Amino acid sequence: MQGVFSQVAVMGSSGMLLCAMIVLWRRGVAAYISAFMWQSVVLGALTAAVGYFGNDPQLYVVAVLLFGIKAVAIPKLLRRVSQRFTAGRESAPYVNTATSLVVSGLLVLLAYAAARPLEAVADAPTRAGMPLAMGLLFISLFIIISRKLAITQVIGFLMLENAIALLAVLATYGVPLIVELGVFLDALMGFLVMQIFLYDIHGTFSTTDVDVLERLKH
Amino acid sequence: MFDVAGIAVEIGQALLSLALAPALVGFIRWLKARMQNRRGAPIWQPYAELRKLFRKDMVVSRQASWVFHLAPFVIFGSTIVVSLLVPVLVTPLPFNAVADLFAVVYLLLLGTAFLALAGLDTGSAFGGMGSSREMTIAAISEPAIALAILSLALAAGSTNLGEIAARTIARPSSALSPGHVMAFVALFIVMLAETGRLPVDNPATHLELTMIHEAMILEYSGPYLALVEWASWLKLFVFAMLAGNLFVPWGLATSLAPAALAVAFATTLVKLVVIAAGVAVLETRVAKLRLFRVPELLAVSFVLGLLAVASSFSLR
Numbered sequence: 374m375q376g377v378f379s380q381v382a383v384m385g386s387s388g389m390l391l392c393a394m395i396v397l398w399r400r401g402v403a404a405y406i407s408a409f410m411w412q413s414v415v416l417g418a419l420t421a422a423v424g425y426f427g428n429d430p431q432l433y434v435v436a437v438l439l440f441g442i443k444a445v446a447i448p449k450l451l452r453r454v455s456q457r458f459t460a461g462r463e464s465a466p467y468v469n470t471a472t473s474l475v476v477s478g479l480l481v482l483l484a485y486a487a488a489r490p491l492e493a494v495a496d497a498p499t500r501a502g503m504p505l506a507m508g509l510l511f512i513s514l515f516i517i518i519s520r521k522l523a524i525t526q527v528i529g530f531l532m533l534e535n536a537i538a539l540l541a542v543l544a545t546y547g548v549p550l551i552v553e554l555g556v557f558l559d560a561l562m563g564f565l566v567m568q569i570f571l572y573d574i575h576g577t578f579s580t581t582d583v584d585v586l587e588r589l590k591h
Numbered sequence: 592m593f594d595v596a597g598i599a600v601e602i603g604q605a606l607l608s609l610a611l612a613p614a615l616v617g618f619i620r621w622l623k624a625r626m627q628n629r630r631g632a633p634i635w636q637p638y639a640e641l642r643k644l645f646r647k648d649m650v651v652s653r654q655a656s657w658v659f660h661l662a663p664f665v666i667f668g669s670t671i672v673v674s675l676l677v678p679v680l681v682t683p684l685p686f687n688a689v690a691d692l693f694a695v696v697y698l699l700l701l702g703t704a705f706l707a708l709a710g711l712d713t714g715s716a717f718g719g720m721g722s723s724r725e726m727t728i729a730a731i732s733e734p735a736i737a738l739a740i741l742s743l744a745l746a747a748g749s750t751n752l753g754e755i756a757a758r759t760i761a762r763p764s765s766a767l768s769p770g771h772v773m774a775f776v777a778l779f780i781v782m783l784a785e786t787g788r789l790p791v792d793n794p795a796t797h798l799e800l801t802m803i804h805e806a807m808i809l810e811y812s813g814p815y816l817a818l819v820e821w822a823s824w825l826k827l828f829v830f831a832m833l834a835g836n837l838f839v840p841w842g843l844a845t846s847l848a849p850a851a852l853a854v855a856f857a858t859t860l861v862k863l864v865v866i867a868a869g870v871a872v873l874e875t876r877v878a879k880l881r882l883f884r885v886p887e888l889l890a891v892s893f894v895l896g897l898l899a900v901a902s903s904f905s906l907r
Binding site: 376 | 764767768769772773884886887888890891893894897898901902905
């Protein structure tokens with residue numbers, strides 16, 4: 374049972390990590406949105422699985438909320454935003470695709486090194502997934518700093534959020550429901566604020582490429 | 592353990608690989624045609640192609656040197672040797688002692704290198720272009736495949752292919768470990784790249800701008816062409832067997848009992864059908880990548896291999 378639990382945790386975390394890598398490999402914003410959606414679906418399923426194996430019915434509620442907000446509502450909003458802006462392609466990121474992929478591999482190795490003390494003190498069967506969650510965190514940050522379109526950066530931020538939720542679920546079987554609700558509200562509000570920013574950037578420069586923000590200096 | 596039965600099974604396995612390889616390619620083509628609403632040639636079409644080519648005369652360029660004549664035999668021979676080393680039906684084979692991960696990877700590379708040399712040899716423009724592309728791809732895909740199998744080797748504690756398969760049979764839960772799954776995806780991508788399948792090279796066309804494998808063998812005709820083609824089909828078969836029998840080794844016989852061999856034969860066929868279906872679906876769904884995107888795809892495979900190694904290392 375414990376073996377299966379730990380296996381499921383690691384599988385789920387790897388799946389989420391791969392979804393983040395799709396953002397580094399593909400160019401179209403539509404693909405990023407589906408990658409985020411699938412990542413959230415996996416996170417929801419993993420949360421439910423942790424609830425099942427860890428005997429914590431509260432986590433089912435969290436899983437349902439996760440699914441509703443991150444896998445349905447936010448992707449829908451993202452799609453609407455990306456349809457409003459015509460240029461839905463990340464044509465020239467700051468770091469090219471092949472290098473980004475290699476960097477992401479190195480970041481995961483770094484996460485393995487960084488999570489070693491964390492793994493040593495944890496005794497939950499899910500601890501094997503923790504380095505992967507850390508890796509996801511690093512990769513999401515890397516997406517935010519290496520991509521040019523504001524919408525990709527928003528997706529990177531949302532993935533960062535997913536990474537933190539994953540780390541919480543793996544390390545402590547989730548935080549209390551009330552905190553979780555607060556986090557969801559925060560994420561949603563943050564996303565809405567960013568959406569307004571996106572519209573403003575697009576309205577001023579008629580592109581969401583953050584490079585053009587340089588022009589504000591003159 | 593050089594017993595007669597073992598050697599017989601070993602040789603039978605190589606002959607079986609040789610016999611099944613064209614059928615595998617024919618099946619993929621047929622399935623692809625069906626999925627694209629075409630009727631498609633029958634599955635045994637590749638056999639007919641081979642028979643036709645072996646009967647034909649050869650036309651050899653006046654500029655061709657001995658490399659051109661040697662290459663088909665080296666390519667065919669090295670691929671057959673690999674098919675002797677990869678577990679197809681039975682896992683502890685008589686030749687198991689040399690069935691090493693690195694031996695397999697570099698024997699495959701030997702064939703690729705000679706194919707590239709043959710492409711350059713006659714001095715035709717297309718051959719050179721194909722060779723340079725093939726070498727670009729081989730240079731990135733070879734470390735990826737080595738990494739992918741290395742992650743299995745780390746989990747099994749041995750780089751021996753038979754040993755890896757035997758360990759996975761003994762510990763079924765390890766087949767779903769993340770390292771295993773990522774290594775499988777990595778190997779699948781490399782398989783597509785190395786055997787000239789769709790996102791990397793289109794096996795169905797001779798379009799000048801995009802062809803890789805076809806460009807290198809453009810100068811070959813008759814029996815030489817048959818040998819080169821057969822070897823490339825055999826290579827696809829070997830990769831399918833690596834993917835099928837190293838990652839999902841159930842059904843593989845661990846003794847030479849006839850019943851176990853029959854089960855192994857049946858499961859091998861099932862695995863081949865599943866892998867062929869996967870390739871056919873993928874080839875129907877995706878378009879060919881631009882050449883400059885190919886290294887990026889192989890970088891994905893490399894990173895997956897790296898992650899697989901990292902996770903098997905930490906879970907050990």
